[in-house]
Amino acid sequence: xxxxxxxGMVQNALLRVHERISKLDASGRRLSSGKVVQVASDDVSxxxxxxxxxxxxxxxxxxxxxxxxxxxxLNIADSKLQTLNSRLLRVxxxxxxxxxxxxxxxxxxxxxxxxxxxxxxxxxANSSINGRQLFAGTANVAETVTVPGFxxxxxGNAVMRRIGEGEMVAVNVSAGQVFGFDDxxxxxxxxxxxxxxxRAGNLTAVSGRLANLxxxxxxxxxxxxxxxxxxxxxxxxxxxxxDEQLALKGELAKVEDVDLAEAIMDLxxxxxxxxxxxxxxxxVLQPSLIDFIR
Amino acid sequence: xSNFVSLSTALSALRSAQTGIDVAAHNISNANTAxxxxxxxxxxxxxxxxxxxxxxxxxxxxxxxxxIRDTFLDMxxxxxxxxxxxxxxxxxxxxxxxxxxxxPEFGITKELNEVWAAFDELSLRxxxxxxxxxxxxxxxxxxxxxxxxxxxxSALGADVGLQLKDAVxxxxxxxxxxxxxxxxxxxxxxxxxGVPNDLLDRRDVLVDSLSRTLGVTSTYAxxxxxxxxxxxxxxxxxxxxxxxxxxxxxTIQHTTGTxxxxxxxxxxxxxxVAAGTGVLAGVxxxxxxxxxxxxxxxxxxxxxxxxxxxNSPLGPPTVxxxxxxxxxxxxxxxxxxxxxxAAAPGAGGLDGTNALALGTLRTxxxxxxxxxxxxxxxxxxxxxxxxxxxxxxAAAEDGLNAAAAAARRDHSAVSLDEEMVALMxxxxxxxxxxRVATAVDEALETIVNRxxxxxR
Numbered sequence: 001x002x003x004x005x006x007x008g009m010v011q012n013a014l015l016r017v018h019e020r021i022s023k024l025d026a027s028g029r030r031l032s033s034g035k036v037v038q039v040a041s042d043d044v045s046x047x048x049x050x051x052x053x054x055x056x057x058x059x060x061x062x063x064x065x066x067x068x069x070x071x072x073x074l075n076i077a078d079s080k081l082q083t084l085n086s087r088l089l090r091v092x093x094x095x096x097x098x099x100x101x102x103x104x105x106x107x108x109x110x111x112x113x114x115x116x117x118x119x120x121x122x123x124x125a126n127s128s129i130n131g132r133q134l135f136a137g138t139a140n141v142a143e144t145v146t147v148p149g150f151x152x153x154x155x156g157n158a159v160m161r162r163i164g165e166g167e168m169v170a171v172n173v174s175a176g177q178v179f180g181f182d183d184x185x186x187x188x189x190x191x192x193x194x195x196x197x198x199r200a201g202n203l204t205a206v207s208g209r210l211a212n213l214x215x216x217x218x219x220x221x222x223x224x225x226x227x228x229x230x231x232x233x234x235x236x237x238x239x240x241x242x243d244e245q246l247a248l249k250g251e252l253a254k255v256e257d258v259d260l261a262e263a264i265m266d267l268x269x270x271x272x273x274x275x276x277x278x279x280x281x282x283x284v285l286q287p288s289l290i291d292f293i294r
Numbered sequence: 295x296s297n298f299v300s301l302s303t304a305l306s307a308l309r310s311a312q313t314g315i316d317v318a319a320h321n322i323s324n325a326n327t328a329x330x331x332x333x334x335x336x337x338x339x340x341x342x343x344x345x346x347x348x349x350x351x352x353x354x355x356x357x358x359x360x361x362i363r364d365t366f367l368d369m370x371x372x373x374x375x376x377x378x379x380x381x382x383x384x385x386x387x388x389x390x391x392x393x394x395x396x397x398p399e400f401g402i403t404k405e406l407n408e409v410w411a412a413f414d415e416l417s418l419r420x421x422x423x424x425x426x427x428x429x430x431x432x433x434x435x436x437x438x439x440x441x442x443x444x445x446x447x448s449a450l451g452a453d454v455g456l457q458l459k460d461a462v463x464x465x466x467x468x469x470x471x472x473x474x475x476x477x478x479x480x481x482x483x484x485x486x487x488g489v490p491n492d493l494l495d496r497r498d499v500l501v502d503s504l505s506r507t508l509g510v511t512s513t514y515a516x517x518x519x520x521x522x523x524x525x526x527x528x529x530x531x532x533x534x535x536x537x538x539x540x541x542x543x544x545t546i547q548h549t550t551g552t553x554x555x556x557x558x559x560x561x562x563x564x565x566x567v568a569a570g571t572g573v574l575a576g577v578x579x580x581x582x583x584x585x586x587x588x589x590x591x592x593x594x595x596x597x598x599x600x601x602x603x604x605n606s607p608l609g610p611p612t613v614x615x616x617x618x619x620x621x622x623x624x625x626x627x628x629x630x631x632x633x634x635x636a637a638a639p640g641a642g643g644l645d646g647t648n649a650l651a652l653g654t655l656r657t658x659x660x661x662x663x664x665x666x667x668x669x670x671x672x673x674x675x676x677x678x679x680x681x682x683x684x685x686x687x688a689a690a691e692d693g694l695n696a697a698a699a700a701a702r703r704d705h706s707a708v709s710l711d712e713e714m715v716a717l718m719x720x721x722x723x724x725x726x727x728x729r730v731a732t733a734v735d736e737a738l739e740t741i742v743n744r745x746x747x748x749x750r
Contacts, residue, residue, distance in 0.1 A: 005707035006325060008700060015696060039392050040678025041685065048675045051403050055667055058407040059656065062414045069418050130419065132644055140421070140643030157641045160650055162414055165657060168650065289711040293718065 006288075013281045020277045024270040031263040035256055046255050053252040056165075060245045063163055067238045070161040070171035073129060074231045077173050080124050080134070081224045084178070085217060087117050087124075091191065092213045098198045099207040111195040118191040122147050125175050135175035144175045150188035152181040163237040169230055178223040180216055187216050299343070299352060300734045306353030307727035310337055313356050314720035318713045325708040329499035331361045332708045333491055361491045365514060367702040368498065374695040375502065376509030376557035381691050383562025384573070385684040387454065391577055392681050394446045397674050402443065402584075405436040406670060413653035416636050417646035421602060426631035429649075433617065437624040444581060444621040451567050451574045455544065458563040462540045465508050465560065469522065469535050472500045476519035477533035484517035494518060508538075509557015525555040543569060573680070580673035581621040587669050589617045589624070591660045592652065599635030599648030607635050 030036060040047040091114055098110045125145040127134040136144040136154030144154045156177065158170035176182040180190070190212050197205040317335045324330040336357040342349035395401050412432040419425045475497045482490045497520055504510045504522065510529065513521045522530040527548045529536055538554070539547045544567050546554050556564060566573045596616040597607050607614045615627040616634075638647035659665045 003704045003709065005703060005709040007707040008703045011700070011703065039389075039681075040397060040674050041389070041392055041681035042678075044675050044678040044682060047397070047678055048671060050398055051671050051674065054398060054403065055407050055410075055656070058411055062411040062653075066414060066418060132421075136642070136644075138637070138642030138645035155642045157645060159645075160417070160647060162417070162650060162653065289714040293714060 009284060013284065016277050017274075017281060020270070020274045024267075024274050027263070027267045027270045030258050031260075031267050034258050034260075036258050037256055050252065050256050053248055053255070057245060057248045057252065059165065060241055060248065063165075064238065064241050064245070066161040067163040067234050067241065070163065070169060070234050071231070071238075073134070073159070073171040074227050074234065076127065076129055076134060078224065078227050078231070080127050081173070081178065081220055081227065084121060084124050085220050085224070087120055088187075088213060088217045088220060091117055091194070092210065092217070095194060095206055095210055095213060098194075099203055099210070101203065104201070107198045107201060111198040114191055114195045114198070118150075118188055118195075119147070121179075121187060121191070122150065125179055135173065135178065137172060137174050137176075145179070145188065150186070150192075152176060152179070152186065156182065161234075163234055164240065167237065169233050169237075171230060171234075173223045173227055178219055180219055183219075185212065185215070190216065299350070301731065301738075303340075303351070303353035304727050304731040304734060306340060306355065307730065308724060310335070310354045310356050311720045311724035311727055313359075315717060315724070317359055318716045318720065321708045322710065322713045322717075325710055325713075329495055329502065330708065331363045331491070331495055331498070331706045334360050334362060336360050358488055359491060361489070361494060361706075363494075363498075363706050364702070367698070367705055368501075369511075371695070371698040371702055372501070372505035372510075372512065374691065374698045375506040376561075378688070378691045378695045379506045379509065379558035379560075380562040380565070381684065381688040383559045384565060385681070385688040387450075387562070387566045388573065388677070388681040388684050390450060391447065391574070392677055394443060394450065395674060395677070396443070401674075402436065402439055402670055403667075403674070405432070405439050406588075406667065408432045409436050410653050410656040413649050416634070416649035417653065420636040420646035420649060421644055423631055426602070426634050426636070429634060430626055430629065430631055433626045437617070437619075437626060440581070440585060440621055440624045444578070444624075447574065447578055447581070448622070454563055454567050454574070458544060458560065458567065459540060461507055461560050461563060462538050462546065465504060466537045468500050468504055468507075469530050469537060472497065472504070472520065472522060472530045473533050473535035475500070476530065479518040480532065482518075489518065505558065507558050508560055524557075527552070527554060577673070577677060578621070580669075580676070584666070584669040584673060585619075585621045585624055587659075587663060587666050589619070591655050591663060591666060592617050594660050595648070595652050595655060596635050598639070598651070600637040600639050600641075600645075601635045602632040602643075604643070606639070607633070 029038070037043045037046045037050060094110050094114055098107060102110070122145050125135055126143050126147070133139070133141060133144045133154065138157040138159065139153060139155045141153040145152060152175060154175050156174045159172040160168045161171050162168050174182075179188070180186040190209065194206065194209050197209065314335045314337075317333050321332050336359065337354050338357050340352040340355045342351050397403060409429075409432045412429045416425055416429050475493060479490055479493050479497065482488070482493070497518075501510070501512050501520060501522065505512075508524060510522045510524045512523065515521065515532075519532050520530065521528060521532075527536070527550075529538070536549045539549070541547055541553075544564055546556055546560070546564075548554055564572075569575060593616055600606060601614070605611065607616070614633045617624065618627045619625050634649075636649040637643065637645035638651075641647060656667060657665070
């Protein structure tokens, strides 16, 4: 027969109360912080996932910024190259007209217009983005093409942007490629020569230059195609990125956050259990033989 | 046969009833005393007188006052105390260590994520001074957080060292008290003056405390003194005590110079601060490993670039190391944002390729090295697993300990109801014995005053 003593009953009761109040406290802390996993020891594998998710979410956020920046580069390049194309078309028209016989005044007018277009193209070549030359690659120059002189100051390096995990894309087009400097046949020299030929009345030469103009337009189209391809990649990456951020944040919430309804129910259950323990405690400790002996 | 025999019989009854009431009163007044063992009066019938008609009883003798104590239950509790002491301390210190790391909101991982993002941002605007400053700031914040955590860990270690000193001093004090008690007990019990119950209770309280603090085992001698033993060495033997000596490397030595294997809370404290193999040393080593990877990999990649002045960080004209130091001294090596090498060698002045490469270290480490993120994460999750395991073990041992303590309590603690009944019983027996005395007294009165008076 187990002997029950006052001290024993009190100690047992205290143990129970302590257990209950610990559970109540843990439940309250979870509810008030909103987090199921507060330290790694609460759920080690959960914490591992949480840390991984947080790192990836931050990386995706940064990649979204890089992608948006890349889009700006490509959008500006696209519109500038379209303009360039239309100017080249105009030059071709003028060259065709100039290849037919015209009087000196007519040819002079053509030559002047071509020179104006050449200056426009120089302005396009010197487009800027965020205070930096759009077409100069990574060169730190004030002008991609010097005016006058039309010397090329840029380099052919790619400007890279990280748009996804392990995915980088070049967001620039180099003037060397688009304006023909790389082939040794830049459009400015070509236009200057054309104007000279027109003024000199060298019609054969002028017709000969038409082929060069076509090559120049091809170069611009190649540039436009590259810009288009990069734009598609970035657009796709941005859609993937926002989807992934949603998915990652959802997963993080699932692992980390408390289910409010569940937590509130749990807190109430613990409260009731605690009160029940206290009530039982008070009933058990009170009566003893002393009450009954006179 | 003397008529006074029954009178002395009644007297012995009165005395024994009085003793019974005294013992019950003592038990009742000590019902809430910690470590009190209930006492029982030990009554035996007195030696009878041999007479012709048979043997005639002569009343009751109080043999002694016994303590109701089971040394087996004591030993069981002491073993459990030792385990629980060590596990409790271990779980508590591990939890404190984990909270110092402050993950996931206030720790290293958050700042590390910002550093990787800052490098990528730098690749967008490599010549923008404010973006460059932002990179240095992010690195500085990470370095500051790391230094703070390292310092807090060291402070915790120092604190535990002090706790250890205190615990050893307190244990030595208790050992000395025990030796003194042994002397007093032996002189009373060995001297045949009965059992000094309350001194024995005090002795047992000290042994309980030592079992929890130090993990000692004890054996009881005939004369009531206790021999306290720790891993084969006697700390207290009779009135002699061999005090513990805490060494600078936090081990504890016997007076003969050998290192003792301790138990209890002191063992938990020692295991935490042990150099090289201790829990704290393990965490600090992981921190160093992380800082080493961070510094080495970032510096390696940074050195491969070109700064805003067109120079390499390896010089000429000066050597500019981006991150320097160990966990306790981690710092950014320079404050001039132009010295950040964002460009790749051979590219133009607006290039941001090296900044991108620094950001890529998050997912692709320097060849042959682990990921920096993994180093941190591994440290945090491994520590978390240790804390969870220690907590579970402590909880399990706590259950066993509670059961052992309850078993001893059930055996030795005072039940007020029992004492009430005892009180009633002895009260009645006192009354009855008083009646006996009265009856004998009246009978004697008849004999003395009325015998032989015929016709007076």
